[in-house]
Amino acid sequence: xxxxxxxxxxxxxxxxxxxxxxxxxxxxxxISVMLPKQYTxxxxxxxxSKGADPLTGTMLPAQLVPGxxxxxxxxxxxxxxxxxxxxxxxxxxxxxxxxxxxxxxxGQGDIREWLAGILIAKLKITPSxxxxxxxVSYTANNPEFAAVIANAFVQAYIKTSxxxxxxxxxxxxxxxxxxxxxxxxKLESAQTRLxxxxxxxxxxxxxxxxxxENARLAELxxxxxxxxAQTYDSQSRNRRSGDQLSDVVNNPLIQGLKGNIAQGExxxxxxxxxxxxxxPEYLRAQADLDxxxxxxxxxxxxxxxxxxxxxxVSQQREGDLRASLAAQKAKVxxxxxxxxxxxxxxxxxxxxxxAYDMALQRATQTRMESKSDQxxxxxxxxATPPLKASSPKLLLNIVLAAALGLLLAxxxxxxxxxxxxxxxxxxxxxxxxxxxxxxxxxxxxxxxxRSRLSRMGHLRALLPGQT
Numbered sequence: 001x002x003x004x005x006x007x008x009x010x011x012x013x014x015x016x017x018x019x020x021x022x023x024x025x026x027x028x029x030x031i032s033v034m035l036p037k038q039y040t041x042x043x044x045x046x047x048x049s050k051g052a053d054p055l056t057g058t059m060l061p062a063q064l065v066p067g068x069x070x071x072x073x074x075x076x077x078x079x080x081x082x083x084x085x086x087x088x089x090x091x092x093x094x095x096x097x098x099x100x101x102x103x104x105x106x107g108q109g110d111i112r113e114w115l116a117g118i119l120i121a122k123l124k125i126t127p128s129x130x131x132x133x134x135x136v137s138y139t140a141n142n143p144e145f146a147a148v149i150a151n152a153f154v155q156a157y158i159k160t161s162x163x164x165x166x167x168x169x170x171x172x173x174x175x176x177x178x179x180x181x182x183x184x185x186k187l188e189s190a191q192t193r194l195x196x197x198x199x200x201x202x203x204x205x206x207x208x209x210x211x212x213e214n215a216r217l218a219e220l221x222x223x224x225x226x227x228x229a230q231t232y233d234s235q236s237r238n239r240r241s242g243d244q245l246s247d248v249v250n251n252p253l254i255q256g257l258k259g260n261i262a263q264g265e266x267x268x269x270x271x272x273x274x275x276x277x278x279x280p281e282y283l284r285a286q287a288d289l290d291x292x293x294x295x296x297x298x299x300x301x302x303x304x305x306x307x308x309x310x311x312x313v314s315q316q317r318e319g320d321l322r323a324s325l326a327a328q329k330a331k332v333x334x335x336x337x338x339x340x341x342x343x344x345x346x347x348x349x350x351x352x353x354x355a356y357d358m359a360l361q362r363a364t365q366t367r368m369e370s371k372s373d374q375x376x377x378x379x380x381x382x383a384t385p386p387l388k389a390s391s392p393k394l395l396l397n398i399v400l401a402a403a404l405g406l407l408l409a410x411x412x413x414x415x416x417x418x419x420x421x422x423x424x425x426x427x428x429x430x431x432x433x434x435x436x437x438x439x440x441x442x443x444x445x446x447x448x449x450r451s452r453l454s455r456m457g458h459l460r461a462l463l464p465g466q467t
Contacts, residue, residue: 083113083116123138193345
């Protein structure tokens with residue numbers, strides 16, 4: 001069907017279309033007038049989703065703001081908020097409401113749940129896309145009732161939002177209080193173990209005492225090195241004998257005796273040549289020389305004995321220093337072990353202390369959060385009884401009814417045309433009969449019809465017997 005065929009069909013069925021259009025618009029007008037008036041009260045809230053928490057100072061990440069706003073909308077329309085509205089306004093105690101509940105639910109179920117569902121069904125929440133504003137609207141037959149319910153939902157939402165923040169904090173605070181008791185017991189036990197260990201070992205200041213003992217150990221090590229050098233020197237001197245001894249070489253008495261002996265031997269040789277060996281002078285010189293030799297031997301023996309004594313003293317001192325050094329090392333190692341053991345106990349105390357301090361701080365924070373009455377929601381504009389009804393909207397209903405009536409009129413015209421198809425143009429003749437068009441007679445105009453009727457009247461007048 002071409003557009004011209006469609007228009008010819010509509011023009012041919014114009015009276016049907018006008019009737020359908022008029023009936024639709026009239027019905028919409030009558031229904032709009034008969035419908036009871038509905039009033040919508042709106043309260044506007046400001047949800048501070050970007051503000052810092054007053055206790056922790058943390059801020060909500062920007063990428064979570066849309067989800068946060070959607071969560072707030074879900075909370076407002078929740079059954080929990082609806083039940084709070086019912087309880088706050090005591091709607092379930094109204095005899096009229098109880099009668100309506102018995103008629104609607106036949107006494108089955110909970111009247112509070114039933115009422116909350118009805119209130120939520122008429123609630124409309126409109127969050128702003130570009131701001132933190134949320135509109136809470138409620139529609140009812142009475143404007144005062146609509147405003148009361150809208151404000152009641154706002155207050156119930158604020159209370160629910162506060163409860164959702166404080167109740168988890170309260171539960172967390174109770175858990176932290178139990179943990180604080182356990183950590184306090186652990187801290188006291190760790191401190192007792194550390195004190196007992198320090199008292200048992202006689203530890204006052206381990207680090208200071210260890211520094212003193214380390215200094216003493218270093219001093220003993222230095223003394224041992226000196227003693228080892230002296231012992232080595234004594235052994236070196238002891239391995240020498242006679243004139244090789246440094247004590248002999250450096251002893252003036254021995255050197256003097258050697259000089260006297262050399263002089264005596266020289267004088268004795270001279271007396272032997274002059275007087276003979278049996279001469280009293282020779283014998284006296286021989287006796288003096290023997291005395292000098294015995295005295296030299298005695299001094300040499302004393303020097304050797306001194307060297308041996310010095311070597312034994314050096315060896316004994318080295319041995320004593322080695323023993324003292326070993327004992328000092330053991331003492332230092334024992335002190336280090338005590339320090340390590342004490343450090344382990346001290347770290348246990350510090351670890352438990354840190355855990356206790358953190359738990360105490362978190363418990364204080366959760367206690368403050370559980371008692372906080374601050375929310376991120378503020379009422380910008382409370383709902384007031386509306387002066388004009390929000391529905392029915394007469395003009396809008398008429399416009400919609402006109403559009404619907406026009407569509408129905410065209411639909412009915414096309415349907416009747418399909419059921420009773422007629423020839424209205426050359427295209428219809430070809431489409432329906434499938435035969436070619438030989439000629440087309442156009443309908444005469446009004447002037448042509450009047451001219452034709454006039455001529456036929458003249459002919460009748462000229463012909464006899466014609467009336």
